[in-house]
Amino acid sequence: MSVRYRLQCSADAIDARARALAIEQSIEMPIEAVRDERVRTEIVGEVVGIEPSAQQHDRFDVVLALAIETTGDEPGQMLNMVFGNCSLQPDVELIDLDLPAATLAKLPGPRFGIAGWRAAVSPVGEGREGTGRALSCTALKPQGLDAPALAELAYVLARAAIDVVKDDHGIADQACAPFAQRVPLVQRAIERANREKREAGGALAGHRSIYAPTLSGGPRRLAAQLALARDEGVGALLCCPMIIGVPAFAELARAEAGVPLLAHPALAGHLRIAPPLLLGRLFRLFGADATIFPNWGGRFPHSRAECLAIAERAREPLAAHRPALPVPAGGMRLERVDEIVEAYGPDTMLLIGGDLLRAGDALAERAAQFARRVAGAGRVETETTGEDRAERFDG
Amino acid sequence: MSVRYRLQCSADAIDARARALAIEQSIEMPIEAVRDERVRTEIVGEVVGIEPSAQQHDRFDVVLALAIETTGDEPGQMLNMVFGNCSLQPDVELIDLDLPAATLAKLPGPRFGIAGWRAAVSPVGEGREGTGRALSCTALKPQGLDAPALAELAYVLARAAIDVVKDDHGIADQACAPFAQRVPLVQRAIERANREKREAGGALAGHRSIYAPTLSGGPRRLAAQLALARDEGVGALLCCPMIIGVPAFAELARAEAGVPLLAHPALAGHLRIAPPLLLGRLFRLFGADATIFPNWGGRFPHSRAECLAIAERAREPLAAHRPALPVPAGGMRLERVDEIVEAYGPDTMLLIGGDLLRAGDALAERAAQFARRVAGAGRVETETTGEDRAERFDG
Numbered sequence: 001m002s003v004r005y006r007l008q009c010s011a012d013a014i015d016a017r018a019r020a021l022a023i024e025q026s027i028e029m030p031i032e033a034v035r036d037e038r039v040r041t042e043i044v045g046e047v048v049g050i051e052p053s054a055q056q057h058d059r060f061d062v063v064l065a066l067a068i069e070t071t072g073d074e075p076g077q078m079l080n081m082v083f084g085n086c087s088l089q090p091d092v093e094l095i096d097l098d099l100p101a102a103t104l105a106k107l108p109g110p111r112f113g114i115a116g117w118r119a120a121v122s123p124v125g126e127g128r129e130g131t132g133r134a135l136s137c138t139a140l141k142p143q144g145l146d147a148p149a150l151a152e153l154a155y156v157l158a159r160a161a162i163d164v165v166k167d168d169h170g171i172a173d174q175a176c177a178p179f180a181q182r183v184p185l186v187q188r189a190i191e192r193a194n195r196e197k198r199e200a201g202g203a204l205a206g207h208r209s210i211y212a213p214t215l216s217g218g219p220r221r222l223a224a225q226l227a228l229a230r231d232e233g234v235g236a237l238l239c240c241p242m243i244i245g246v247p248a249f250a251e252l253a254r255a256e257a258g259v260p261l262l263a264h265p266a267l268a269g270h271l272r273i274a275p276p277l278l279l280g281r282l283f284r285l286f287g288a289d290a291t292i293f294p295n296w297g298g299r300f301p302h303s304r305a306e307c308l309a310i311a312e313r314a315r316e317p318l319a320a321h322r323p324a325l326p327v328p329a330g331g332m333r334l335e336r337v338d339e340i341v342e343a344y345g346p347d348t349m350l351l352i353g354g355d356l357l358r359a360g361d362a363l364a365e366r367a368a369q370f371a372r373r374v375a376g377a378g379r380v381e382t383e384t385t386g387e388d389r390a391e392r393f394d395g
Numbered sequence: 396m397s398v399r400y401r402l403q404c405s406a407d408a409i410d411a412r413a414r415a416l417a418i419e420q421s422i423e424m425p426i427e428a429v430r431d432e433r434v435r436t437e438i439v440g441e442v443v444g445i446e447p448s449a450q451q452h453d454r455f456d457v458v459l460a461l462a463i464e465t466t467g468d469e470p471g472q473m474l475n476m477v478f479g480n481c482s483l484q485p486d487v488e489l490i491d492l493d494l495p496a497a498t499l500a501k502l503p504g505p506r507f508g509i510a511g512w513r514a515a516v517s518p519v520g521e522g523r524e525g526t527g528r529a530l531s532c533t534a535l536k537p538q539g540l541d542a543p544a545l546a547e548l549a550y551v552l553a554r555a556a557i558d559v560v561k562d563d564h565g566i567a568d569q570a571c572a573p574f575a576q577r578v579p580l581v582q583r584a585i586e587r588a589n590r591e592k593r594e595a596g597g598a599l600a601g602h603r604s605i606y607a608p609t610l611s612g613g614p615r616r617l618a619a620q621l622a623l624a625r626d627e628g629v630g631a632l633l634c635c636p637m638i639i640g641v642p643a644f645a646e647l648a649r650a651e652a653g654v655p656l657l658a659h660p661a662l663a664g665h666l667r668i669a670p671p672l673l674l675g676r677l678f679r680l681f682g683a684d685a686t687i688f689p690n691w692g693g694r695f696p697h698s699r700a701e702c703l704a705i706a707e708r709a710r711e712p713l714a715a716h717r718p719a720l721p722v723p724a725g726g727m728r729l730e731r732v733d734e735i736v737e738a739y740g741p742d743t744m745l746l747i748g749g750d751l752l753r754a755g756d757a758l759a760e761r762a763a764q765f766a767r768r769v770a771g772a773g774r775v776e777t778e779t780t781g782e783d784r785a786e787r788f789d790g
Binding site for chain 2: 020024026027029030032033034035036038039043044064067069070071072074076077078080081083084085086087088089090139141142143144145168169170172173174175176214216217218219220221222224235240241244245246247248250251252257265267269294299300301302330353354356359360368384
């Protein structure tokens, strides 16, 4: 596999530093002490390129060839081999990773992908609600509310025709709203809202909202949560791969969920792994059907170019893998919907949480506005009301 | 719980920045939109202190009080609440975490602790080999060797009376030496060496080396590996908590291993979490019986003070939890044994890998020298040979 790093290093030391990195990320021992011929020729990492930065005299892109067999085709071990030890060396950033076709084919990848999300919010025979448009997503929050209060909130948001209602990522399996109590209540509230939309007829008759509760904890707890989520018929699941562990995400959640997986970037502290690689390509390869990331202009410092690169990595052709849905988030406001959908295109799910809740008593109305605007953005200009248009220029 | 962060921020913005961080790490929504009185008073994070750095005008230590109930007493969710989202904000470092006594008591902590390591290398009735001295540890490497070659290496190292022979952290479950083939072969090689030491009598008759293979992969693979390791009677296990996931480490490995756990810091470095907190306190609280960390003066940039702080955190009194064994590593050389043991004291396990293998045909001799020197350091000055003494001053 070909791995690109960015190193902070002086020009006269870069050759030796690159060689040391190749050793660190392969055999971790003095090369002269390796006596096995096969290990020397096939396992030891190799420096295949050193490119000075055009902007900074002490930055170099170093491309290493690392032996794919060291990963055992297992997602966790792959992370280990590309960034395990050198994560402890602050002069190293991981920029990119190219995997051979045979390895790509062995990694799980999204089970449902973008089409799976569309199908989930647009049941067969109930219209084409989810086709060809951007999707909307919001979060049940704040944590600390009890399960009935979260369910009531979920009802309002689903009745307003938001596509995906997820747990806030801080909501896990705490005493105030335990998973086993919360998930059935919220799921029933969502189903009630869906039934009412259907029975009311009109534009929302074919719309189905789905609930994505947070999976958390160790393997036993995860397995119990997966079983309960299946029994209750939830439509999607939310995971933090860097917290539950990439191997548990890929091996357990991806295999057992039976519904699309929404990956959350918590603890993915990205400074030294490029976000397009980790949140775009790798989370997708490990099985994420959608990936949440901090959009520009919100509470996080990511640039527009970086965010668009994450989306590109989530959706670009990649062996036979389904595309994953990019989910820009992190302090987005209703006023920015058109701008964001225009930037990302319709294969996108917008996540807005706090900015809806801010509406207080007008929550239902603001949530409906959000759902309508996402569904209509870049497609049905005439659906935009005058009020909406004014708001857009606030943003 | 009381959480200390270091923020890069200007003096006129720090109050607002600290409040924003308290929101980010608790309710993640505008506080004015929170209608539930209990959430406002008990769940919303609170700024309890802002201390300017004495050295840098744009650095502040911010202490937050976060609601312990948001963690659900689950290790992964605890990491999520203290550093999940703000890991994506590059101006934030996590410095320290103080947990209430009731929470400390609920976290797993080391099952065996330092005394467990000593017992493992010093069977009852076979002398007091492991008592009151530092322990030695080395790694089977390079990866890429097949299982019989690794077993042969393990035999040599165990025969030389090194206490703990672990897999290199890059060795997982790859085709060239699959776990199910490697572990029985290596374990038998270790047992053969132990038997020979016993039968040979003399100083090493009471010494028992133990093998610590690497656990890796998702829950199913972990469970299969744990079962096999138990069946084969291995004496310890190696895990990378940040790769397999802290919840899997705490819930599965800690509960099922039945032998001391050695935690490896792979992938733990990119996170902007202070190493004494993550590698010292948290890994211990999550169940590590020993914690490997990069020692100063090797291939990693950690300072002497930081390394000693990791060791202190691993061993200091902490509710009823057993102390964990600090394991300095990362490019250490035989010549530094005395210096290192003097710095850390006898409740320490030294890990040296490549520097032994460098000896080539003299591996057995150099490994024995390492084992002797660690066992004797700071205790039996007269065991140090002239040759050893000369080497020490090379370091």
